[in-house]
Amino acid sequence: xxxxxxxxxxxxxxxxxxxxxxxxxxxxxxxxxxxxxxxxxxxxxxxxxxxxxxxxxxxxxxxxxxxxxxxxxxxxxxxxxxxxxxxxxxxxxxxxxxxxxxxxxxxxxxxxxxxxxxxxxxxxxxxxxxxxxxxxxxxxxxxxxxxxxxxxxxxxxxxxxxxxxxxxxxxxxxxxxxxxxxxxxxxxxxxxxxxxxxxxxxxxxxxxxxxxxxxxxxxxxxxxxxxxxxxxxxxxxxxxxxxxxxxxxxxx
Amino acid sequence: xxxxxxxxxxxxxxxxxxxxxxxxxxxxxxxxxxxxxxxxxxxxxxxxxxxxxxxxxxxxxxxxxxxxxxxxxxxxxxxxxxxxxxxxxxxxxxxxxxxxxxxxxxxxxxxxxxxxxxxxxxxxxxxxxxxxxxxxxxxxxxxxxxxxxxxxxxxxxxxxxxxxxxxxxxxxxxxxxxxxxxxxxxxxxxxxxxxxxxxxxxxxxxxxxxxxxxxxxxxxxxxxxxxxxxxxxxxxxxxxxxxxxxxxxxxxxxxxxxxxxxxxxxxxxxxxxxxxxxxxxxxxxxxxxxxxxxxxxxxxxxxxxxxxxxxxxxxxxxxxxxxxxxxxxxxxxxxxxxxxxxxxxxxxxxxxxxxxxxxxxxxxxxxxxxxxxxxxxxxxxxxxxxxxxxxxxxxxxxxxxxxxxxxxxxxxxxx
Ligand SMILES: Nc1ncnc2c1ncn2[C@@H]1O[C@H](COP(=O)(O)OP(=O)(O)OP(=O)(O)O)[C@@H](O)[C@H]1O
Ligand SMILES: [Mg+2]
Numbered sequence: 303x304x305x306x307x308x309x310x311x312x313x314x315x316x317x318x319x320x321x322x323x324x325x326x327x328x329x330x331x332x333x334x335x336x337x338x339x340x341x342x343x344x345x346x347x348x349x350x351x352x353x354x355x356x357x358x359x360x361x362x363x364x365x366x367x368x369x370x371x372x373x374x375x376x377x378x379x380x381x382x383x384x385x386x387x388x389x390x391x392x393x394x395x396x397x398x399x400x401x402x403x404x405x406x407x408x409x410x411x412x413x414x415x416x417x418x419x420x421x422x423x424x425x426x427x428x429x430x431x432x433x434x435x436x437x438x439x440x441x442x443x444x445x446x447x448x449x450x451x452x453x454x455x456x457x458x459x460x461x462x463x464x465x466x467x468x469x470x471x472x473x474x475x476x477x478x479x480x481x482x483x484x485x486x487x488x489x490x491x492x493x494x495x496x497x498x499x500x501x502x503x504x505x506x507x508x509x510x511x512x513x514x515x516x517x518x519x520x521x522x523x524x525x526x527x528x529x530x531x532x533x534x535x536x537x538x539x540x541x542x543x544x545x546x547x548x549x550x551x552x553x554x
Numbered sequence: 555x556x557x558x559x560x561x562x563x564x565x566x567x568x569x570x571x572x573x574x575x576x577x578x579x580x581x582x583x584x585x586x587x588x589x590x591x592x593x594x595x596x597x598x599x600x601x602x603x604x605x606x607x608x609x610x611x612x613x614x615x616x617x618x619x620x621x622x623x624x625x626x627x628x629x630x631x632x633x634x635x636x637x638x639x640x641x642x643x644x645x646x647x648x649x650x651x652x653x654x655x656x657x658x659x660x661x662x663x664x665x666x667x668x669x670x671x672x673x674x675x676x677x678x679x680x681x682x683x684x685x686x687x688x689x690x691x692x693x694x695x696x697x698x699x700x701x702x703x704x705x706x707x708x709x710x711x712x713x714x715x716x717x718x719x720x721x722x723x724x725x726x727x728x729x730x731x732x733x734x735x736x737x738x739x740x741x742x743x744x745x746x747x748x749x750x751x752x753x754x755x756x757x758x759x760x761x762x763x764x765x766x767x768x769x770x771x772x773x774x775x776x777x778x779x780x781x782x783x784x785x786x787x788x789x790x791x792x793x794x795x796x797x798x799x800x801x802x803x804x805x806x807x808x809x810x811x812x813x814x815x816x817x818x819x820x821x822x823x824x825x826x827x828x829x830x831x832x833x834x835x836x837x838x839x840x841x842x843x844x845x846x847x848x849x850x851x852x853x854x855x856x857x858x859x860x861x862x863x864x865x866x867x868x869x870x871x872x873x874x875x876x877x878x879x880x881x882x883x884x885x886x887x888x889x890x891x892x893x894x895x896x897x898x899x900x901x902x903x904x905x906x907x908x909x910x911x912x913x914x915x916x917x918x919x920x921x922x923x924x925x926x927x928x929x930x931x932x933x934x935x936x937x938x939x940x941x942x943x944x945x946x947x948x949x950x951x952x953x954x955x956x957x958x959x960x961x962x963x964x965x966x967x968x969x
Contacts, residue, residue: 357923360915385925397920401938410934411924446938447920463924 304372304388304470306333306356306503311367313348313355322363325351327528329367331505333471338497338504340514340539343525344547349507350394352525353475357391358384371470386415388470392460392477399447404459405429407447408466415467432465435495437488453480461492471503472496478513490516511543526550603895604831604861609674613685616678625677628857628889630825633796635770636716637679637744642686644715647741649691652706657731658694668692668722672748673776673802676831680774680800683718683744690720693733697726697752704732704949711741711769722748725755727780734952735761737771738793745773753780753807759787760947764959765794773799779839781807788946789816789845791826792959802831808838808870815844816858817943819963820886822851829859830875834868843875846943848936849886850966856888863895864904872902879910880939882932933964 311329314322325348333339343349355362356369358381369376376384399407408429413419420428433440436458448456457477464472474493478486494517496502506517514522514536522538523530524547531550532538607625610616619638621631631638651659662669669690675681693705707721725731729752751757763771771794777785791797803812818826832841847856860875879888892906913935921931940960947953 359919380928381919381922382925382927382931385923391923393920393923397916399917399920399935399938401941402921402934406934407921407924410926410930411921414925414927414930467924 304335304503305370306389306471307368307370308332308352308356309368309370311352311355311369312365313351314363314365315351316361316363324365325362325528326355329529331523331530333503333505335470335503336497336501337521338506338517338519339521339523340506340508340519341523341525342508342539342542344551345509347526348528349525350475353391353394353473353505353507356384356473357381357389382414385469386417390464390467390469390472392457392464392472392474394475394479396448396456396460398449398451400449402447403443404445404447405443408463411463411467428466432462435465436462436492438462454482454485457481457489458485458492461489461496465492465496468496468500469502470500471505473505473507475507476509477506478508478510486513487516493517511539514539524550604863604893605833605865605895607676609676610681611670611675611684613678613682616681619678625829625859628855628859629798629827630796633770633825634679634772635714635742635796637682637742637770637772640716642682642716642718642744644717644742645713646687646717646719647709647711647737647739647743649721650708650710651691651693652708653693654701654703654705656696656699657701657705658692658696660692660694661689662692663689666690666692668724668750669720669748671724672722672750672778673746673774675746675774677774677800679744679772679798680746683720683746683772683774686718687720687746688718690722693721693723695723695725695729695731695755698728699726700730701732704734707733707735709735709737711737711739711743711765714740714742714768716742716744719743719745720747721745722750723757723759724750725752725757727752728754730756732758732949733760734949735759737761737763737765737769740766740768742770743772745771747773747775749775749777749785751777751779751783751785751810754782755780756784757786758948759785760949760952761787761789761799763791763794763797763799765797767793767795769794769797771797771799773797775799775801777801777803777812779803779805779807779810779812782809784810785812786946787812787814788943789814789828790943790956791816791818791828792963794824794826796825798825798827798829800829800831802833803841804833805836805839808836811840813842813946815943815946816846817940818845818847818856819940819960820847820849820854820856821963821966822885823853825855825857827857829857829861831861831863832873832875833863833865834871834873835863835865837868838870839868840872841875842873844943845877846880846940847878847888848880848882848940848963849888850882852885854886856886858888858890858908860892860906861895862893862904862906864898864901866897868898869900870902871898871904873904875906877908878939880936881910881912882936933961936960936964
């Protein structure tokens with residue numbers, strides 16, 4: 303059993319050499335293996351900031367608080383160390399990397415995370431199978447990382463990596479945005495597979511309840527202006543769907 | 555305009571990212587045709603058109619170099635080690651040719667009538683070599699021959715006395731050949747290398763500069779293309795202290811095509827200069843120039859100048875040139891200057907792009923976020939950047955060797 307604990311986390315975005323701007327204002331959240339937590343909040347509330355900070359993006363500065371993975375503070379770790387420790391961020395805007403093929407990239411990532419190169423035969427089979435499950439055209443393996451991929455294709459490839467790298471915790475930043483219903487189903491199934499196969503803990507960041515029809519959260523958190531303002535079970539998502547965030551935005 | 559050097563800015567040099575050069579064809583026209591009524595570049599008036607540059611086989615026809623000349627202004631003249639001043643009487647690098655059956659390899663004297671059939675010097679250092687070489691290596695691919703395997707020309711420097719060298723490669727009509735010129739060892743040498751690409755023949759040249767750290771190399775490489783000829787030039791500079799390669803393509807008849815690729819990896823204290831010239835003086839020819847470089851270390855200096863001239867008669871010309879520099883750490887300097895001179899109206903397309911920048915932080919972030927250590931992430935991105943050129947070689951063993959060589963270069967600066 304693994305635990306990801308976020309304790310009273312305050313984070314600023316680094317604007318330039320002299321200026322920072324506070325975004326996260328005391329976030330508390332604990333996710334255990336196997337749990338699915340939906341984090342819902344309005345635009346600009348800081349959801350991506352929270353996700354990127356956990357993964358270690360250099361643009362964000364932790365002012366105070368802790369991010370503990372099984373009791374170890376990851377804020378001292380480099381980006382790649384965190385990933386190797388079992389954290390995975392499916393990005394809202396995956397980056398295109400010219401000249402680096404998916405195949406080379408996936409193998410390098412797997413080798414780094416597993417600590418040894420995967421056996422070629424099983425690896426090839428795993429990749430092929432995972433791509434098939436996500437309805438990804440096999441030709442994509444020879445293309446450069448995310449280069450020229452459509453929004454939906456990029457999201458599928460994030461989940462492909464999630465399935466292949468088998469992290470302890472998956473943080474999904476608006477993986478549902480820009481997907482049509484079919485793609486949404488395919489991607490959700492991928493998340494559910496990774497959840498089940500590896501007892502993965504999930505932080506599912508989203509605006510809309512749509513994806514919650516396919517990925518069933520155990521907990522729903524309302525995130526407004528840099529912190530959690532309420533939490534509950536799946537029924538909270540339904541209420542948000544009906545009422546929006548207005549009642550929370552009022553009471554700052 | 556992104557075509558000047560630029561250091562220390564976080565300015566990605568990877569295709570698809572920010573800075574793009576202009577593509578004149580799509581900017582200026584609605585119907586795929588650029589119409590330019592007369593001499594349109596101010597530059598031509600200031601510097602003189604590239605078409606009017608002096609040419610001569612004799613060193614005394616060129617004034618002594620001051621370093622202020624347009625075509626020497628980026629070169630550290632002192633580091634030419636006498637190539638511009640001395641009689642080049644040193645022992646030239648030793649040439650050994652391994653060629654498939656059917657190819658003729660000769661060593662001939664200066665008086666051989668074939669010499670000069672593809673090139674004429676345009677600067678003092680090249681003319682100095684022409685005035686001083688004593689014998690030339692002539693490689694001939696007979697008409698209609700399609701070679702199994704490539705012609706390997708090993709060029710090994712053995713001493714540091716300034717020397718002159720001359721090589722001529724000719725592909726007769728309808729033949730097909732690949733030539734690798736592999737420069738190794740230590741030398742101070744000025745070369746003239748002529749490629750006479752016969753009608754409907756196809757010649758690929760891979761010139762590798764893998765010198766020892768002390769070498770000084772000036773190489774004027776001239777391609778003269780016949781009707782419907784195809785020429786591909788892959789120019790790779792990794793070693794040497796001062797390396798200045800000036801590849802040119804001249805078209806003599808319509809329908810020909812040139813592709814000129816380059817890759818350089820410049821380390822501390824190295825000066826690597828590439829000056830390209832493509833002369834479109836006949837109709838309906840096509841040229842593509844793609845040069846990429848990575849720089850690291852104090853005093854690393856890369857120069858790329860791409861002159862493309864589209865003469866009055868060169869209707870239907872299609873040309874594009876591109877240079878990208880990737881600066882891996884503080885300290886290096888890259889100069890990148892594309893020059894496009896257009897003297898005619900009806901052409902199919904003409905454009906250029908030049909970027910100089912550092913590794914893109916977002917690329918590294920993404921790779922690291924997948925567990926790949928910073929150093930390896932950096933290597934993946936740089937390899938990807940340069941791989942576009944390596945892929946053009948199409949000789950597996952050589953591609954592998956170069957990938958290993960790049961790997962070794964990259965491990966020098968793991969900051
Ligand atoms: N580099 C930056 N410079 C300035 N402001 C920034 C920067 N990055 C984030 N911010 C600000 O921080 C706040 C939180 O942004 P963040 O992207 O985390 O929100 P979000 O909840 O993910 O929004 P969305 O739902 O639109 O994805 C916003 O006000 C945003 O403008
Ligand atoms: Mg966001």
